[in-house]
Amino acid sequence: MSDTKTFVYINRKAPYGSIYALESLEVVLIGAAFEQDVKLVFMDDGVFQLTNNQDPESIGMKNFSKTYAALGDYDVNQIYIDQQSLEQRGLSLDDLQALVYEDEDDDWAEKSSIHLVNREELSEIIESADVLLNF
Amino acid sequence: MPLDVNGTNYETDEEGYLSNLSDWSPEVANALAASDDAELGENHWEVINFLREYYEEYQIAPAVRVLTKAIGKRLGKDKGNSKYLYELFPYGPAKQACKYAGLPKPTGCV
Numbered sequence: 001m002s003d004t005k006t007f008v009y010i011n012r013k014a015p016y017g018s019i020y021a022l023e024s025l026e027v028v029l030i031g032a033a034f035e036q037d038v039k040l041v042f043m044d045d046g047v048f049q050l051t052n053n054q055d056p057e058s059i060g061m062k063n064f065s066k067t068y069a070a071l072g073d074y075d076v077n078q079i080y081i082d083q084q085s086l087e088q089r090g091l092s093l094d095d096l097q098a099l100v101y102e103d104e105d106d107d108w109a110e111k112s113s114i115h116l117v118n119r120e121e122l123s124e125i126i127e128s129a130d131v132l133l134n135f
Numbered sequence: 136m137p138l139d140v141n142g143t144n145y146e147t148d149e150e151g152y153l154s155n156l157s158d159w160s161p162e163v164a165n166a167l168a169a170s171d172d173a174e175l176g177e178n179h180w181e182v183i184n185f186l187r188e189y190y191e192e193y194q195i196a197p198a199v200r201v202l203t204k205a206i207g208k209r210l211g212k213d214k215g216n217s218k219y220l221y222e223l224f225p226y227g228p229a230k231q232a233c234k235y236a237g238l239p240k241p242t243g244c245v
Contacts, residue, residue, distance in 0.1 A: 066192065066193050
């Protein structure tokens with residue numbers, strides 16, 4: 001498709017306490033129907049959105065962190081984690097959920113969608129965007 | 136508009152989707168279908184049960200494209216295509232099946 005654009009969604013905020021994380025996820029899922037090139041960046045407190053074992057029910061929120069695992073089904077499989085943000089919060093990739101997709105061009109092999117990036121690689125991703133959305 | 140199932144009233148939104156996910160039961164599903172003049176057979180239940188499992192795991196109702204692909208994987212290629220699913224759910228597989236499954240309307244569905 002010639003009119004494919006690169007959409008980069010930057011997620012910077014903690015998952016609960018504001019509506020940004022959930023809204024971003026919904027926009028990504030809706031946008032996925034249009035078969036564009038979609039990249040997700042998680043940086044600053046946004047890295048908390050992907051942490052394992054979230055249990056927000058006691059604050060009256062739905063645990064939408066389970067929904068990130070569906071992104072692979074929606075062909076959203078370019079997920080970039082800012083290494084610096086992760087380290088500053090004492091986290092590593094082991095603290096985040098494993099997000100995978102099935103590669104249609106490789107006999108549906110299951111592959112990881114998650115890529116750890118440094119600030120230089122992050123700049124390139126942002127540079128590659130035709131449409132940049134900041135949440 | 137409340138839905139009456141054997142004398143119990145269940146709250147629904149203006150399009151007939153259940154307001155509370157926890158109100159769902161197979162009897163409620165049959166009543167929701169009946170209000171659209173539809174009857175649920177075994178093939179409908181396969182899709183409805185699949186949607187409920189998907190929601191349980193991912194907390195969303197899948198878009199129709201995702202549903203079609205996943206049904207194909209689970210139940211075979213002859214069922215994982217829009218023709219089959221539209222025959223079962225003529226108002227749109229994701230939209231109509233989600234309604235009977237007691238789920239919210241799929242994200243991105245108008």
